[in-house]
Amino acid sequence: MDGLPEGVTVGSSGHLCVAGCDVVDLAERYGTPLYLLNEGVFRQNCSRYRSAFLQYPGEARVAYAGKALLTQAVAAMVGQEGLYLDVVSAGEIFAAERVSFPSERLVFHGNNKSQEEIAYALRVGVGCLVVDNFDEIALLTDTLRALGVRQRVLVRVAPGIEAHTHDYIQTGGLETKFGFDFDSGQAGEAVRQCVASGVLDVVGLHAHIGSQLLETRALPPLVERMLDLVRDVWSGALPVPWELNLGGGPGIRYRSEDPPPPEQFARTITAAVVEGCHRRGLPLPTIWVEPGRSIVGQAGVAVYRVGSQKRVPGLRPFVAVDGGMGDNIRPALYGAEYRAVVANRMYDEATETVRVVGRYCESGDFLVQDAELPEVRAGDLLALFSTGAYQYPMASNYNRVPRPCFLLLGEGRAHVMVERESLEDLCRLEHVPPHLRRLRVEA
Numbered sequence: 001m002d003g004l005p006e007g008v009t010v011g012s013s014g015h016l017c018v019a020g021c022d023v024v025d026l027a028e029r030y031g032t033p034l035y036l037l038n039e040g041v042f043r044q045n046c047s048r049y050r051s052a053f054l055q056y057p058g059e060a061r062v063a064y065a066g067k068a069l070l071t072q073a074v075a076a077m078v079g080q081e082g083l084y085l086d087v088v089s090a091g092e093i094f095a096a097e098r099v100s101f102p103s104e105r106l107v108f109h110g111n112n113k114s115q116e117e118i119a120y121a122l123r124v125g126v127g128c129l130v131v132d133n134f135d136e137i138a139l140l141t142d143t144l145r146a147l148g149v150r151q152r153v154l155v156r157v158a159p160g161i162e163a164h165t166h167d168y169i170q171t172g173g174l175e176t177k178f179g180f181d182f183d184s185g186q187a188g189e190a191v192r193q194c195v196a197s198g199v200l201d202v203v204g205l206h207a208h209i210g211s212q213l214l215e216t217r218a219l220p221p222l223v224e225r226m227l228d229l230v231r232d233v234w235s236g237a238l239p240v241p242w243e244l245n246l247g248g249g250p251g252i253r254y255r256s257e258d259p260p261p262p263e264q265f266a267r268t269i270t271a272a273v274v275e276g277c278h279r280r281g282l283p284l285p286t287i288w289v290e291p292g293r294s295i296v297g298q299a300g301v302a303v304y305r306v307g308s309q310k311r312v313p314g315l316r317p318f319v320a321v322d323g324g325m326g327d328n329i330r331p332a333l334y335g336a337e338y339r340a341v342v343a344n345r346m347y348d349e350a351t352e353t354v355r356v357v358g359r360y361c362e363s364g365d366f367l368v369q370d371a372e373l374p375e376v377r378a379g380d381l382l383a384l385f386s387t388g389a390y391q392y393p394m395a396s397n398y399n400r401v402p403r404p405c406f407l408l409l410g411e412g413r414a415h416v417m418v419e420r421e422s423l424e425d426l427c428r429l430e431h432v433p434p435h436l437r438r439l440r441v442e443a
Helices: 023-030 039-055 072-080 090-098 115-124 134-147 186-197 219-234 262-280 293-299 330-334 423-427
Strands: 008-010 016-018 034-038 060-065 084-087 106-108 128-131 151-158 200-206 243-245 286-289 300-310 318-321 340-342 352-357 366-373 381-385 405-410 413-418
Touching: 016 023, 023 034, 023 300, 023 381, 023 405, 023 413, 034 039, 034 293, 039 060, 039 072, 039 262, 039 286, 039 293, 039 405, 060 293, 072 084, 072 090, 072 413, 084 090, 090 106, 090 115, 106 115, 115 134, 128 134, 128 200, 134 151, 134 186, 134 200, 151 186, 186 200, 186 219, 200 219, 219 243, 219 262, 262 286, 293 300, 318 366, 330 366, 340 366, 366 381
Parallel strands: 034 405, 060 084, 060 286, 084 106, 106 128, 128 151, 151 200, 200 243, 243 286, 318 352
Antiparallel strands: 008 016, 034 300, 300 318, 300 381, 340 381, 352 366, 405 413
């Protein structure tokens, strides 16, 4: 069958296979909904990014953006592949620490880091912390002085570059909660305050303009803006070596998109940095990039079982599955689109267009608005491609539904990364106050 993601095939039985594993067999053994991650594809994408930046004449570092998907197993793979790890919370740091991820390769982000999170990150020994606002400079300075230590930091700026993507995942425009404003002079003032603190070693700048980018034309203007700021702020006193973190954001194919491959992403950035530094007389920086979705997104497949259907003459049929917005909020949140197939009947021709909806009590609970499928039957398995990024991390227990099992697949073998939650798990942290433990009905 044409157009299947890398690592996905069709077996002789007509069943969908991922990394050599029969999806129908996996669903029978582990139940549905079911998350799958192809280890080979994940590792290959890590390697492609490392190789893509070898052309740069200076040093380049690739940090996997953990917010896309971070389990302990994922952190371990990132470490084995030699990448750095971008973390945004104490929970993500803890997951990395549990698998002995090298702390010096952690980059700590976030627009509202708490004092407890900062103290924890400093104890762990994160290699770099990205400063996001003036309140954080003060908080970090006080904490470091109390501990008697110093910390390497990058200053995050909002460069005023609009990426061509959904409004909810734009992060580099002027009206963003992230980073120091560029045009008002706040970015330069932030660098000066960090330097004046005496405990913050400012090694460079950071910017990120958005996610699911399907083109690279916004990257050269971003580099230009960042290099202008470097030249204006440091005025010859540039730290050597210095660092320029240009974030991540390359998109992936969900249905018919044609995203830039890692090689194009790297060529665009390195060419702009080399030429821009030469023109300004600046030494070449250490380049950082932070891909997440483009490493893990297409390595993921989600599997659901079909239940009820609603068919009204003249309308698209509603096909309900045993998951939905609780395990994948992205379609309801910002209109994310997926391609769906009937995993147990891959050779059957598509005969109708249906709306795949979930089991949650919301009219906006849908997974695919226009899925071209064979006539679907109760008990069929639907597989959605490109679900590796932001599906599991954003899952919830809405309607008190347990979250799915997550499998890591490779060379025909399946390993449980995350156990399926039980009903007991849903109540494990709850307490019933004594006066509510006896049911009393008033007459």
